[in-house]
Amino acid sequence: MSFAPFAVAAWLFVIGLYGIVTSRHLIHLVICLSVVQSSTYVLLLAIGYRTGAAAPIFVDTKPGAPAVDPVVQALTLTDVVVGATVSALLLALAVQVHKASGTFDPDELDTLRG
Amino acid sequence: MSRDSRRTLFLVASVGFAALFLWGLAGLPDFGGYDGVYGETLNRVALRQRHATNLVAAVTFDYRGFDTMGEEYILFAAVVGVAILMRAQRDEEEDTPDDDARDRLTPRTSDAVRVLGLGVFGPIVLFGIYVVAHGHLTPGGGFQGGVVLATGVVLVYLAGRYSALRGITPGASAELAEAAGAAGYVGVGLLGLMASGTFLYNWLPFGTTGLLTSAGMIPFINLFVGLEVAGGFVLILTEFLEQTLVVREVDSGGPEGKRERDRS
Numbered sequence: 001m002s003f004a005p006f007a008v009a010a011w012l013f014v015i016g017l018y019g020i021v022t023s024r025h026l027i028h029l030v031i032c033l034s035v036v037q038s039s040t041y042v043l044l045l046a047i048g049y050r051t052g053a054a055a056p057i058f059v060d061t062k063p064g065a066p067a068v069d070p071v072v073q074a075l076t077l078t079d080v081v082v083g084a085t086v087s088a089l090l091l092a093l094a095v096q097v098h099k100a101s102g103t104f105d106p107d108e109l110d111t112l113r114g
Numbered sequence: 115m116s117r118d119s120r121r122t123l124f125l126v127a128s129v130g131f132a133a134l135f136l137w138g139l140a141g142l143p144d145f146g147g148y149d150g151v152y153g154e155t156l157n158r159v160a161l162r163q164r165h166a167t168n169l170v171a172a173v174t175f176d177y178r179g180f181d182t183m184g185e186e187y188i189l190f191a192a193v194v195g196v197a198i199l200m201r202a203q204r205d206e207e208e209d210t211p212d213d214d215a216r217d218r219l220t221p222r223t224s225d226a227v228r229v230l231g232l233g234v235f236g237p238i239v240l241f242g243i244y245v246v247a248h249g250h251l252t253p254g255g256g257f258q259g260g261v262v263l264a265t266g267v268v269l270v271y272l273a274g275r276y277s278a279l280r281g282i283t284p285g286a287s288a289e290l291a292e293a294a295g296a297a298g299y300v301g302v303g304l305l306g307l308m309a310s311g312t313f314l315y316n317w318l319p320f321g322t323t324g325l326l327t328s329a330g331m332i333p334f335i336n337l338f339v340g341l342e343v344a345g346g347f348v349l350i351l352t353e354f355l356e357q358t359l360v361v362r363e364v365d366s367g368g369p370e371g372k373r374e375r376d377r378s
Contacts, residue, residue, distance in 0.1 A: 002144040010135050014128055021124040022117060048153060051146030056153075056169035057253060058161050059324065069153025070160070070169035077174055078185050081257055081343075085192030088350050092199040095357055107117065 005046035012039035026094040026104045030087055037083040041076050048072035165320035166250040166329035174255065175335045179314040182335075183299050186342055190296045193346040200353040223273065231273025238266040246340035250329040256336040260343025267348045271355065288348040295342025302335050 012035055019032030048069030054061050056070035098104055143149055156169060156177070166172040174182050242263035249255030267288075306315035314331075321328035 002146060003139065005145050006139055006142070010132075014131065017128070018124060021120050046145055047142070048148055048150070049146055050148040053148075055253070056157060058167045058169065059252060067157045067169070069148060069150050070156055070173045071150070071153050071178075073170045074173040074178060077170065077255075077257060078182070081185055082188055085189050089192050089195050089199070092196045092353070095354075096199055 005042060005049070009039045009043035009046065012036070012042060024105050024107070026097060026106060027091070029106065030090045030094065033090065034083060034087055037079065037086075040079055044072040044076045044079065161323065164316065164329055164332070165323040166332055167324060168250055168252055168255070170253070171250045171255050171332060171336070172329070175250075175332045175339075176314075176316055176329075179303075179335065182339075183303065183314070186296060186299055186339060189342065189346050190292065193292060193349050196350050196353050200357050228273045231269045235266055235269050235273070238269060239263060242266060242340075242344070246336055247326065247333065249336040250332040251324065251326070256339025256341075257343050259336075260340040261347055263340065263344035264347035264351065268351060271351075288345040288352070291341045291345030292349060293345075295338045295340070295345060298338030298341065299335060302331055302338065306331070 016032045016035030016037075016039065019035065020029055023029040023032060048071070050066060050068050053066040053068045056067040056073065058065075058067070061067070094104065097109065101109055103109065156173060160169050160172045160177075161167065164172045164176055166176070242259045242265075244259070245254035245262055246256055246259030249259065303314040306317055307313045309315060309317040316330040316332070318330035320330050326333070
């Protein structure tokens with residue numbers, strides 16, 4: 001099962017995208033986008049993992065002891081922050097869309113109104 | 115596009131995605147068989163070079179410090195974006211969140227929530243400061259600690275009544291913290307530029323590995339990022355709360371009423 005984490009990443013990506021495509025509610029759509037983004041966290045961390053290695057925190061391990069890749073972990077941190085900001089912006093947009101049109105259903109938003 | 119045709123398009127696209135993904139997977143080393151050059155090199159040299167025991171922090175705030183500055187400004191831009199989107203629109207006004215019917219019975223915040231919220235507030239803030247300050251030693255740092263600090267403020271909202279707390283909400287100080295955090299990161303970079311000719315150069319003495327004062331500029335960058343993140347998240351949460359409690363449509367028809375008007 002050495003490919004299982006990659007399969008999880010692919011599954012999260014596809015199922016999140018399916019949720020976005022078939023969404024009936026803008027808030028649900030934003031959550032689905034978070035699910036898609038979380039697939040990238042799993043993928044990044046899976047790529048940097050090495051069997052038997054510790055976290056790249058050298059507090060009580062000797063320097064030179066096997067550790068997983070710190071670069072992908074730092075990238076994942078960036079990813080999480082960007083994901084949170086994107087969600088905040090999209091939720092703010094959803095609030096304004098609801099005010100302007102009275103609906104959260106993307107299919108009822110036939111035209112963009114100012 | 116109808117929901118059915120979208121679903122069909124999705125199915126076709128996901129077959130294509132599966133093909134590409136399997137092709138890419140075939141070229142990847144097995145899970146656990148990592149053999150990247152950069153991580154390997156960093157794990158070997160970073161502790162000696164930067165005296166930071168948390169290599170993720172060393173990568174984020176030193177080796178990739180310039181990228182993280184961009185990331186911080188993504189957060190900054192998003193907070194400004196939320197504030198702009200959530201400000202009172204042309205057909206809205208800001209109303210005081212006081213209850214107009216003062217003799218109406220409203221459910222009070224339960225004593226359990228109040229006591230627990232206020233009791234946990236101090237430890238949460240302390241924990242947030244700890245996570246920010248020890249970012250270069252142990253897991254944590256400005257981003258994580260900043261979010262913990264912001265939850266402290268949320269606890270105050272939860273334990274008290276937002277309308278009563280609005281006068282003392284840290285709106286202005288959150289804006290100040292966010293701006294100071296964003297400016298401080300650039301300031302650290304400029305100090306490096308002045309000290310050595312390289313932006314964000316880590317020129318401070320690296321100190322003894324494992325101490326709070328080690329790793330040169332990394333703790334200072336962590337501090338500024340923590341300020342920025344805490345301020346930014348408090349601002350975002352405040353904007354959403356204001357939207358619910360303060361911003362009112364001038365014509366009290368509400369969204370439904372407006373929709374009716376639009377149709378007629």
